[in-house]
Amino acid sequence: MERRREILVGLVVVLGIAVGVVGTIWLQGGWRGDQLMLRAASPSAGQLVAGASVKFRGVAVGRVESVAVVPSGEAVMIEMSVRPDLAIPPDAAVLVAPESFFGDWQAEIIARDEYQVHPFLEFPEEGVLPGVALPDFSRLTATADQIAGRLTTISERFEVAFTEETAMNLKNLIDNLGLISDDLSKMISQQAARFDELAVGVSESARELAGAARTARTMLENADSLLTDAGVGTMLGDAGESMRNLRTLTGDMREAMAEMRAAAQQGVTTMNRLEGLMARAESGEGLMGRLLADQELAEGVTTAVANLNTLLADIKDNPTRYLSFSIF
Amino acid sequence: MSIQLAGVHKAFGPKKVLRGFTLTLREGETAAIVGPSGCGKSVLLKHLVGLLRPDAGTVFVDGRSVGDLRRRELVELRRKIGFVFQFAALFDSMTVAANVSMGLRRLPGWDRKRIAERVGECLGLVDLNGLGERFPAELSGGQRKRAGLARAIAASPKYLLYDEPTTGLDPVTTSVIDRLILRMRDELGVTALVVTHDMTSAFRVADRITFLHGGKARFTGTPAEVRTAGDDVLRGFVEGDPALYYGL
Amino acid sequence: MVLFPVTVPLSRPLAASGRSTLAALGSIGQASALFAGSVRALRDIGVWGPLLLPQMARVGVASVPIALFIAMFTGIVMSLQASYTLTGTIPLYFVGTMVGKTMILELGPVLTGLTLAGRVGANISAELGTMRVTEQVDALETLAYNPIAYLVVPRTLAGILMFPFVVLLAIAMGIMSGWLTALQLLDMSSPEFIKGLRLFFEPWDVWFAVVKSVSFGAVVTGIGCFCGLQTDQGAEGVGRSATRTVVVSSMIILCLDAFWAAVLL
Numbered sequence: 001m002e003r004r005r006e007i008l009v010g011l012v013v014v015l016g017i018a019v020g021v022v023g024t025i026w027l028q029g030g031w032r033g034d035q036l037m038l039r040a041a042s043p044s045a046g047q048l049v050a051g052a053s054v055k056f057r058g059v060a061v062g063r064v065e066s067v068a069v070v071p072s073g074e075a076v077m078i079e080m081s082v083r084p085d086l087a088i089p090p091d092a093a094v095l096v097a098p099e100s101f102f103g104d105w106q107a108e109i110i111a112r113d114e115y116q117v118h119p120f121l122e123f124p125e126e127g128v129l130p131g132v133a134l135p136d137f138s139r140l141t142a143t144a145d146q147i148a149g150r151l152t153t154i155s156e157r158f159e160v161a162f163t164e165e166t167a168m169n170l171k172n173l174i175d176n177l178g179l180i181s182d183d184l185s186k187m188i189s190q191q192a193a194r195f196d197e198l199a200v201g202v203s204e205s206a207r208e209l210a211g212a213a214r215t216a217r218t219m220l221e222n223a224d225s226l227l228t229d230a231g232v233g234t235m236l237g238d239a240g241e242s243m244r245n246l247r248t249l250t251g252d253m254r255e256a257m258a259e260m261r262a263a264a265q266q267g268v269t270t271m272n273r274l275e276g277l278m279a280r281a282e283s284g285e286g287l288m289g290r291l292l293a294d295q296e297l298a299e300g301v302t303t304a305v306a307n308l309n310t311l312l313a314d315i316k317d318n319p320t321r322y323l324s325f326s327i328f
Numbered sequence: 329m330s331i332q333l334a335g336v337h338k339a340f341g342p343k344k345v346l347r348g349f350t351l352t353l354r355e356g357e358t359a360a361i362v363g364p365s366g367c368g369k370s371v372l373l374k375h376l377v378g379l380l381r382p383d384a385g386t387v388f389v390d391g392r393s394v395g396d397l398r399r400r401e402l403v404e405l406r407r408k409i410g411f412v413f414q415f416a417a418l419f420d421s422m423t424v425a426a427n428v429s430m431g432l433r434r435l436p437g438w439d440r441k442r443i444a445e446r447v448g449e450c451l452g453l454v455d456l457n458g459l460g461e462r463f464p465a466e467l468s469g470g471q472r473k474r475a476g477l478a479r480a481i482a483a484s485p486k487y488l489l490y491d492e493p494t495t496g497l498d499p500v501t502t503s504v505i506d507r508l509i510l511r512m513r514d515e516l517g518v519t520a521l522v523v524t525h526d527m528t529s530a531f532r533v534a535d536r537i538t539f540l541h542g543g544k545a546r547f548t549g550t551p552a553e554v555r556t557a558g559d560d561v562l563r564g565f566v567e568g569d570p571a572l573y574y575g576l
Numbered sequence: 577m578v579l580f581p582v583t584v585p586l587s588r589p590l591a592a593s594g595r596s597t598l599a600a601l602g603s604i605g606q607a608s609a610l611f612a613g614s615v616r617a618l619r620d621i622g623v624w625g626p627l628l629l630p631q632m633a634r635v636g637v638a639s640v641p642i643a644l645f646i647a648m649f650t651g652i653v654m655s656l657q658a659s660y661t662l663t664g665t666i667p668l669y670f671v672g673t674m675v676g677k678t679m680i681l682e683l684g685p686v687l688t689g690l691t692l693a694g695r696v697g698a699n700i701s702a703e704l705g706t707m708r709v710t711e712q713v714d715a716l717e718t719l720a721y722n723p724i725a726y727l728v729v730p731r732t733l734a735g736i737l738m739f740p741f742v743v744l745l746a747i748a749m750g751i752m753s754g755w756l757t758a759l760q761l762l763d764m765s766s767p768e769f770i771k772g773l774r775l776f777f778e779p780w781d782v783w784f785a786v787v788k789s790v791s792f793g794a795v796v797t798g799i800g801c802f803c804g805l806q807t808d809q810g811a812e813g814v815g816r817s818a819t820r821t822v823v824v825s826s827m828i829i830l831c832l833d834a835f836w837a838a839v840l841l
Contacts, residue, residue: 002629005629005630005633005637006629008633008637009629009632009633009636009637009738011637012636012637012640012738012741012742012745013636013738013741015741015745016740016741016742016744016745017741017744019744019745019747019748020740020744020782020786023744023747023748023782024779024782027676027773027774027777028774028777028779051778104775104776374714377717377718378717379714379717379718399722403720406717406718406719406720407720409718410718411714411715411718413711413714413715414711415710415711417710417711417712417714417715418712418715419707419712419715420706420712430716430719430721431719431720434622434623434719434720434721479715479719480718483719
């Protein structure tokens, strides 16, 4: 009786201890022999805790043993134990990221050149892998939230800036610009006309002068046979010289006039184009014009931005509704 | 240096059971306290072993006030007193022999063999030879009382207290128990206090009888004196006459 | 004594509540005294030492079948209900998580505690109550035994020592039965279930269960002893004590459950 009782009590105690110890070890991930210890430094640990799984190419190969801030405070040191036969890539780095939406994070061993965009932390110690922690889902949604907020602000400012008054001012400004260009064009035309007149005058006088000279030469040639006088010859040569000079001057002037006329024409064209643009804007053509002219469209843009805002907030609040398929 | 109760008061809530009970036992005598059921006789006995403490008054055993003893001293005192309970109060889960040996196991210098010898002796004294391996449930009422007595005397106490030793027994068994009580006095020389409402038994075993009434010792005397007392209440109790007892 | 005209209609409920308050305070006082006495009685190892093993057998070993039975069905129900609850967005392997977590943290210790309050607590209470009304407790005292050392200490110690083991076995049984249910009735695979089981497992959970069950063991056996020793008025009183033991210890178990959850988690 006594012996049997002893045996039974002992059995329950031993079984209880066995179940407790073996069960705990098993539930923790089983009994593992010698493990390869890896260390990685990351600027942040995210939600990574000791016991989280370590993955390599999506396969669980070990677990995180400890997560601690290094004494200098500039990084988080993550110690991991992985299968001893694991061949990690030479440029291995550690990516700390959420494993699922339920708050458990993992440390993933990756080849660094496949993830070049991430700012891995290089820790100045031998054998410490560079690491980086991805932002938490909540941080992602928070950032999206921020962006949406800024968009809203911009659209609000847009709305405030383009009031009717502003549009009127702009129209007036454009009108004024048209007037000025008209004046300018007129003035240039007048100036050009005057130059023209001047040039025609000069040319005519030159022609007259040439005619006179021809008459004079005929007369003088006739007279030459009569009076061979060197003085007259020289005088006539001089007149021919001055007439050639006058003709050159006239040619130069004509050239300058043409250039000026072209410039004036260009100015007028630009002004006209600007005016046309403004007129189109005023009549509600083109995107800018539509924005200016159509209050509803402007409101539509604002609403769209606000909707985006709401959507992001919703994603933040109910991530599973949008993202669950990619999580499992 | 024996047992002495001096003006003991005891109440349970509003119910005053003892109101200044006084009694002194002489060395070696067997005294009986008689009285109707529920008058506080058992309560009185429990004061002697420190199971109850008096509200007022003092209980002396060997000159020491029981109510003021510390636990260890009380344990020492209890070793000197054997208590025979009304319904034997044997431990159901143990054999008779184990019951009898209970008090001995705690005594220093008592090994298994010595205990077994003493248990046999005590069972012999109460004529229960050979029933040691039985369980209490397998015994008759009289046998159980005797087993209870054997347990009480096992540690050779100086005092024996009997709480209603003959209640619920047939006349023959009653007389067997009475004879045992006398044998204890004669063979062991113990001072005994018997609490009973059975006058026949009291007359048979007691050297002196005290009548407990209204929480006090109303009358104390030898059996002969009790028989001839002129007190109507006592006579009513002894003769079983309600008219006399209640003074109707 | 007519102080107010309303005295008569009000006095009765007032007196009743006052009486029950005093009674409750009195019980707490007596329980504290019993506790202090038990701690003191721990020194009497010669008295309770030999009794410990039989009590461990009685409190622990004999409770294993009923505890396993309860845990088995709890595991099955947990598994089925978890799968029912998780239908839809949440992956099915969370059945493993729910079965494991709830068995270890809550249902294993608490259901075992409540069951043993009925089985062990009532048993102790009835036993000690009977001993009290048949004066066996007094007899112990007259034989120079300290009833607390002889009766209370071995039972309570047995409860404290054995409850954790019974609970650990019950937890294992619950998880096993939940697992089998998941395999047979829910079309889950073992790796799935185990994945869920391990997902949020912390070794601390097991300690939590052990701490809880130690306290439940102390409560069930302690209250059983307390109510048993308080018994009066014969067989009826014994029945009343047994009932009181079950009710009071169940209540205290649930209060303690909340307490540990608040303090340790």
